[in-house]
Each structure stands twice: as structure tokens, then as C-alpha cells.
Amino acid sequence: MVKIGILGLGTVGTGTVQILRDPVGRHHLLQSIEIQRVGVRSIDKARVVDLPSELVTTDLDSIVSDPDIDIIVELMGGIEPARSLMLKAIEHGKHIVTANKAVIAKFGDEIFTAANQAGVYVMLEAAVGGGIPVIQPLKQSLGVNRIQRITGIINGTTNYILTRMTVEGGEFADILADAQKLGYAEADPTADVDGLDAGDKIAILASLAFGGRIKRDDVYCEGIRKISATDIAYADKLNFVIKLLAIAERVEGGGVSVRVHPTFVPKDRPLATVNGVYNAILVEGEPLGQVMLFGPGAGAGATASAVVSDILAIVGVMQTNSSHEDAVNSPNTSLHPLLSCSHSHYSEMATLSSLRSSFYVRFLCIDVPGVIGKLGTCFGAHNVSIESIVQTGFQGDRAEIVVVTHEVYEGDFESALAEIRGLDSIASIPSIIRVL
Numbered sequence: 001m002v003k004i005g006i007l008g009l010g011t012v013g014t015g016t017v018q019i020l021r022d023p024v025g026r027h028h029l030l031q032s033i034e035i036q037r038v039g040v041r042s043i044d045k046a047r048v049v050d051l052p053s054e055l056v057t058t059d060l061d062s063i064v065s066d067p068d069i070d071i072i073v074e075l076m077g078g079i080e081p082a083r084s085l086m087l088k089a090i091e092h093g094k095h096i097v098t099a100n101k102a103v104i105a106k107f108g109d110e111i112f113t114a115a116n117q118a119g120v121y122v123m124l125e126a127a128v129g130g131g132i133p134v135i136q137p138l139k140q141s142l143g144v145n146r147i148q149r150i151t152g153i154i155n156g157t158t159n160y161i162l163t164r165m166t167v168e169g170g171e172f173a174d175i176l177a178d179a180q181k182l183g184y185a186e187a188d189p190t191a192d193v194d195g196l197d198a199g200d201k202i203a204i205l206a207s208l209a210f211g212g213r214i215k216r217d218d219v220y221c222e223g224i225r226k227i228s229a230t231d232i233a234y235a236d237k238l239n240f241v242i243k244l245l246a247i248a249e250r251v252e253g254g255g256v257s258v259r260v261h262p263t264f265v266p267k268d269r270p271l272a273t274v275n276g277v278y279n280a281i282l283v284e285g286e287p288l289g290q291v292m293l294f295g296p297g298a299g300a301g302a303t304a305s306a307v308v309s310d311i312l313a314i315v316g317v318m319q320t321n322s323s324h325e326d327a328v329n330s331p332n333t334s335l336h337p338l339l340s341c342s343h344s345h346y347s348e349m350a351t352l353s354s355l356r357s358s359f360y361v362r363f364l365c366i367d368v369p370g371v372i373g374k375l376g377t378c379f380g381a382h383n384v385s386i387e388s389i390v391q392t393g394f395q396g397d398r399a400e401i402v403v404v405t406h407e408v409y410e411g412d413f414e415s416a417l418a419e420i421r422g423l424d425s426i427a428s429i430p431s432i433i434r435v436l
């Protein structure tokens with residue numbers, strides 16, 4: 001039997017235990033897995049799964065150093081103590097399965113280096129796209145392609161919020177509360193709403209796609225807090241939907257760009273049809289072309305499916321490699337190259353100003369006559385060409401003008417906006433949203 005220790009028995013931990021305890025009709029290797037210990041924060045909390053009390057403990061240190069345990073399944077979330085416990089488990093020769101994108105995006109360097117030295121695996125399929133297989137496909141089935149771009153909807157909570165705001169016009173706070181009740185949101189939902197969770201995930205995908213580590217601070221993150229019902233209505237009128245996109249791409253002229261921002265997506269693009277808690281990841285590479293991976297991006301069962309599949313992959317390797325005992329006792333034994341992390345350098349990053357994008361901008365103006373001309377002149381002076389400019393109505397006594405630009409350099413667009421902000425007739429610029 002392969003013995004596992006699970007850290008965390010919340011949404012994903014519970015889903016994981018449920019799959020492991022109900023193996024019939026699933027992969028036969030599940031029957032060689034035994035839950036040895038489960039670590040939690042509050043021992044007295046009511047649990048959905050009924051585990052023998054001697055299995056459950058608040059002493060997580062004792063789990064990661066338990067000599068009988070082969071695999072540590074980290075499902076607690078957050079940076080600490082998750083990071084230290086994973087490092088300690090690696091030090092004790094244990095393989096890791098984790099759903100924790102926050103700790104991998106920020107400390108993956110340290111964790112993978114330690115794992116490679118110790119000759120153990122760190123598997124993280126659940127960390128991106130929940131139940132959607134995307135980590136292993138990037139490492140294996142798509143591994144021979146030169147990846148040009150990844151465009152993803154990879155945060156279930158924000159996609160659920162934007163979908164409901166679009167379809168039923170509900171209030172942001174109420175819908176977020178529902179996402180929390182459904183188990184989609186992070187313990188601190190700020191990570192979802194401000195695009196930080198998607199930032200963690202796209203940093204991980206970019207690292208796999210481009211074969212170089214990504215410093216988390218180099219990922220530009222903008223969340224959905226500022227998206228208003230007005231912008232959603234304009235998007236609809238202009239034949240778009242608003243999605244929180246995470247994009248990683250090679251940039252002409254060198255470097256890679258990794259970013260997260262709300263985006264106007266044309267309604268006829270497949271990504272526009274991804275709604276609710278569903279995620280989708282569009283991978284573009286040579287010679288394959290485009291592949292879109294789609295499925296539930298959060299939730300207990302979906303995420304646990306990815307967690308248990310990772311456990312299974314390790315069990316499979318352990319069973320074919322009877323030298324597991326050696327791996328524990330003698331570091332630097334060879335790891336399967338398609339399951340382990342094989343790069344250690346950092347990717348060169350491109351600056352945001354060198355990227356090309358189209359923009360939707362909503363202006364509130366004080367004085368209507370001549371404003372459209374002034375806006376056109378300012379944009380033109382900075383090489384920003386306009387696809388459409390319309391004055392659509394009033395918000396109180398302010399005239400509302402909406403501009404959609406052609407694809408322009410972000411740097412030129414920023415310079416034009418700096419000049420426009422100085423115009424007497426511009427009262428405010430409530431929305432600036434990129435267009436796909």
C-alpha cells in the first residue's frame with residue numbers, strides 16, 4: 001500500500017477523501033492507496049466525511065515527518081505554514097501533491113529545487129483550472145509544440161460573478177457570497193476578485209509553456225472590482241462579453257508577457273461562451289495550432305479529481321520503480337522527465353508598453369461640443385487610431401462618450417490618456433478595458 005498524509009480537510013480535502021474512499025469503477029491503482037493521517041486546524045469542526053478520530057490531527061509537523069507516509073497531499077492553501085510543511089516533507093523524502101497555486105507561483109523555485117535534489121515529485125494539476133487537465137498536457141501531450149500564447153479564463157469565482165452580473169444583473173457582493181458558499185472562492189476572496197489567483201495560475205502555465213521560471217511580481221494583475229453594470233451593458237451593445245482573461249505570450253521583439261485583466265471578448269469567440277464556474281484555456285502552438293481545454297475550474301469534486309489523478313501518477317511511477325526506498329534514502333535519483341520540473345532559469349519579460357492591444361474607454365465629459373474632436377486629436381497625436389467613438393447619453397449632467405481603439409502600443413495609449421486627463425472637458429474616465 002502507498003500511504004498518504006493529507007494536509008487540509010476543507011472543500012478540496014473532503015472531495016479528495018470522498019474519491020479515495022469510493023474506488024469502485026475508478027482506476028484500480030486507487031485501491032493501493034491508504035490515508036494514513038489528515039491534518040486540520042480545528043479538531044472539533046463538524047466534517048462532511050466521517051474519519052476515524054485517530055487519523056485526524058492538528059499536529060501537521062508530525063504528518064510531514066511520519067516515516068510511514070510516501071505522499072503528502074497539501075490542500076490547506078495560503079503561503080505559510082504550507083510552504084514550510086512542503087519543504088519539510090520533501091526533506092523527509094516525500095512526494096508532494098498540491099492544489100496550492102499561491103505557494104507554487106511565489107515559491108516554486110525553492111520547492112522544485114528542493115524536490116529535484118531530494119528525488120521526489122511535486123504534482124500540481126489541481127492548482128490551475130481545477131479539474132481541467134492542463135498541467136500534464138502542457139508537460140506531455142503538448143510538450144513538443146512551440147507555444148506562442150495561452151489565453152485562459154482560469155478563475156472560477158470571477159467568471160461566476162461576471163456571468164451572473166451579465167445574465168441577471170445581480171449585485172457583486174451578493175454573487176460573491178454565493179461563490180463562497182459554493183466553495184469556489186479562496187479563503188480570502190480578494191485573491192480571486194483582484195486577479196491575484198489568476199495571476200498565480202498564469203505564472204505557472206507560462207513557466208510550463210515557455211520553459212523558464214516566471215517571477216510572480218512580473219505578472220501584471222488587474223481584477224474585476226471596477227467592472228460596472230454600465231460597462232457590461234456597453235459590452236453587450238457592442239457585441240462583446242467581459243471576461244477576466246489571463247494571457248501569457250511570446251512578444252515580437254523578444255521576451256514574454258504574462259498578465260491578467262478584464263477583457264472585452266467578441267461574442268463569437270469560443271472563450272466568450274465559457275460561463276459560470278467553468279474555465280477554459282486556449283493554447284496556441286506550432287505545429288498544432290489551437291487547442292482549447294474546457295471544464296469546471298473550481299469546486300470540491302472537480303478539483304479533487306485532479307488531486308487524486310496526481311496521486312495516482314506518483315503511485316504508478318512508484319510501482320514501476322521499485323527503487324522508491326532508494327529515492328528516500330539517497331538523494332538525486334533520477335526523476336521521470338515528463339513529471340518533474342526540468343528548468344531552473346528565468347524567462348526574459350517584455351514590458352507592458354511594448355504590447356499591442358485594442359481598448360474600450362468610457363469618458364464622462366463636462367462640455368459636449370467639441371469634445372469628440374479633442375479626443376480624436378489627442379489619440380491621433382500619439383498614434384492611437386480609433387475604431388469607433390460615440391456619445392451615447394448622459395450620466396447625471398455628464399455626457400458619456402465611449403471610444404474603441406484599433407490595436408495600438410500600450411505605451412502610446414497611456415501617453416494619449418495622460419494628455420486627455422488634462423483636458424478641461426474630461427470630468428473622469430470611469431473605465432478602461434482591453435479588447436481581445
Ligand SMILES: NC(=O)C1=CN([C@@H]2O[C@H](COP(=O)(O)OP(=O)(O)OC[C@H]3O[C@@H](n4cnc5c(N)ncnc54)[C@H](OP(=O)(O)O)[C@@H]3O)[C@@H](O)[C@H]2O)C=CC1
Pocket residue numbers: 007008009010011012013039040041042043045058060074075076077078080081099100101102126127130183184185186187297298299300303
Ligand atoms: N476550492 C476550490 O474550488 C479550489 C481550491 N484550490 C486550492 O486548494 C487548496 C484548498 O482549498 P479549499 O479546500 O477550498 O480550502 P478550505 O478553506 O475549504 O480548506 C482548508 C483546509 O486546510 C486546513 N487548514 C488551513 N490552514 C491550516 C493551518 N494553518 N493548520 C492546519 N490546517 C489548516 C483547514 O482546517 P479546518 O477545516 O480545521 O479549518 C481546512 O480543512 C487551496 O490552495 C486552494 O487555492 C484549487 C482549486 C480549486
Ligand SMILES: N[C@@H](CC=O)C(=O)O
Pocket residue numbers: 127129130154155156157158184185186192197297298299
Ligand atoms: N478560487 C479559485 C479556486 C480554484 O482554483 C477559483 O475561483 O478559480
Ligand code: NA
Pocket residue numbers: 125126127128129130131132133134135306
Ligand atoms: Na487542472
